[in-house]
Amino acid sequence: xxxxxxxxxxxxxxxxxxxxxxxxxxxxxxxxxxxxxxxxxxxxxxxxxxxxxxxxxxxxxxxxxxxxxxxxxxxxxxxxxxxxxxxxxxxxxxxxxxxxxxxxxxxxxxxxxxxxxxxxxxxxxxxxxxxxxxxxxxxxxxxxxxxxxxxxxxxxxxxxxxxxxxxxxxxxxxxxxxxxxxxxxxxxxxxxxxxxxxxxxxxxxxxxxxxxxxxxxxxxxxxxxxxxxxxxxxxxxxxxxxxxxxxxxxxxxxxxxxxxxxxxxxxxxxxxxxxxxxxxxxxxxxxxxxxxxxxxxxxxxxxxxxxxxxxxxxx
Ligand code: 8YV
Numbered sequence: 001x002x003x004x005x006x007x008x009x010x011x012x013x014x015x016x017x018x019x020x021x022x023x024x025x026x027x028x029x030x031x032x033x034x035x036x037x038x039x040x041x042x043x044x045x046x047x048x049x050x051x052x053x054x055x056x057x058x059x060x061x062x063x064x065x066x067x068x069x070x071x072x073x074x075x076x077x078x079x080x081x082x083x084x085x086x087x088x089x090x091x092x093x094x095x096x097x098x099x100x101x102x103x104x105x106x107x108x109x110x111x112x113x114x115x116x117x118x119x120x121x122x123x124x125x126x127x128x129x130x131x132x133x134x135x136x137x138x139x140x141x142x143x144x145x146x147x148x149x150x151x152x153x154x155x156x157x158x159x160x161x162x163x164x165x166x167x168x169x170x171x172x173x174x175x176x177x178x179x180x181x182x183x184x185x186x187x188x189x190x191x192x193x194x195x196x197x198x199x200x201x202x203x204x205x206x207x208x209x210x211x212x213x214x215x216x217x218x219x220x221x222x223x224x225x226x227x228x229x230x231x232x233x234x235x236x237x238x239x240x241x242x243x244x245x246x247x248x249x250x251x252x253x254x255x256x257x258x259x260x261x262x263x264x265x266x267x268x269x270x271x272x273x274x275x276x277x278x279x280x281x282x283x284x285x286x287x288x289x290x291x292x293x294x295x296x297x298x299x300x301x302x303x304x305x306x307x308x309x310x311x312x313x314x315x
Pocket of ligand 1: 053
């Protein structure tokens with residue numbers, strides 16, 4: 001039997017690529033110089049799209065594949081997949097929830113600790129010989145015992161809050177409604193109120209049109225000159241223009257970002273700010289988690305082509 005044709009939107013680690021190549025006739029969109037010509041040539045044969053969270057699948061891609069049955073996302077976030085187009089064309093969508101929550105939460109807490117204790121600045125201090133010539137690194141701010149807010153207490157937000165509890169922090173969260181599994185933490189109705197009672201504000205909400213710029217100028221102002229914003233969700237959840245303004249005028253103390261509008265490019269003004277920690281969208285980037293994500297992408301494809309229930313369906 002011939003292998004089903006798959007359109008792959010972005011690169012995967014070699015261990016995933018080898019296994020995908022074994023079972024499918026893989027057409028690599030990301031290697032094509034002329035994307036339109038690629039879609040015209042391969043689209044009609046494609047039965048599945050394998051993509052990544054931040055790359056998704058656009059309406060143009062979906063509609064270029066009239067025989068498309070499923071989009072399998074390597075990532076928990078599926079905001080970049082045009083779900084409307086998928087529904088219209090009867091295309092299933094799967095993602096990779098749960099397997100990455102622990103690593104993303106670890107990384108959010110790592111960014112908080114690194115930024116509040118000046119870990120990156122400390123490394124530069126030693127390397128530039130400032131330690132010997134100028135003296136000690138200026139004093140930093142503590143993490144333990146302070147106030148944390150988590151915006152979006154889903155799978156990842158819950159893991160972040162659990163870790164923060166270990167630092168003796170006073171934890172509040174905001175979500176559509178209070179969560180019955182969050183008895184120890186304070187529910188706050190709005191992002192602005194949450195920011196006003198937080199020293200560290202973690203953004204862990206799944207991105208959608210409803211959450212676009214949910215972190216706006218008023219939330220940043222409420223977080224204040226002593227506050228820190230940590231974003232491990234999607235850039236669209238934060239108004240970057242307002243963030244750059246708040247960081248450069250001192251209305252907001254500092255920020256730590258793993259995600260950017262237009263990544264891997266980013267607004268060059270971020271590079272000129274000393275009160276921000278910049279990371280290359282690597283919160284889920286461990287060998288262990290990425291192997292589990294790749295396995296789940298393949299498990300969903302395999303189940304689909306075997307006519308079995310999908311392990312982690314979105315729609
Ligand atoms: C990945 C992600 O970095 O899970 C998501 O939604 O954005 C990330 O885990 C990405 O999908 C891998 O490229």
